[in-house]
Amino acid sequence: MDWLEQELQSALARKEPPPGFAEEVAETVEEETPGPVRKVIAWPSRTTRGWLAAAAALVLMAGGGWGYRWHEGMVAKRQVMQAFAIAGGQLNHLHRHLKEVSQ
Secondary structure (H helix, E strand, O other): OOHHHHHHHHHHOOOOOOOOHHHHHHHHHHHHOOOOOOOOOOOOOHHHHHHHHHHHHHHHHHHHHHHHHHHHHHHHHHHHHHHHHHHHHHHHHHHHHHHHHHO
16 A cells, blocks of 8 residues: 555544534534524415416427427428438539530
8 A cells, every 4th residue: 555545544534523522513503503493495375386387387388399490490401401412413413424425
């Protein structure tokens, strides 16, 4: 085992806390806690949850519609590129044929 592994092992080894550590932590927590602990976040009312659900559904539908339109656009792009490739191949074939005939 090299020195780095020994250093890591000694640094990460379990060590017992000093006596009275738990009491010090408990006192510190009691000093820093302001009165009774309250809820930080309350659940929204039923009406608000309904509006939030409706807004989320609207956003999902709009996003889904955009995604569908993007997909359709990509399909159309692929079809146009394939048509250009076929037309280009046919034009090259025709060009070679005309060259042979003219010679």
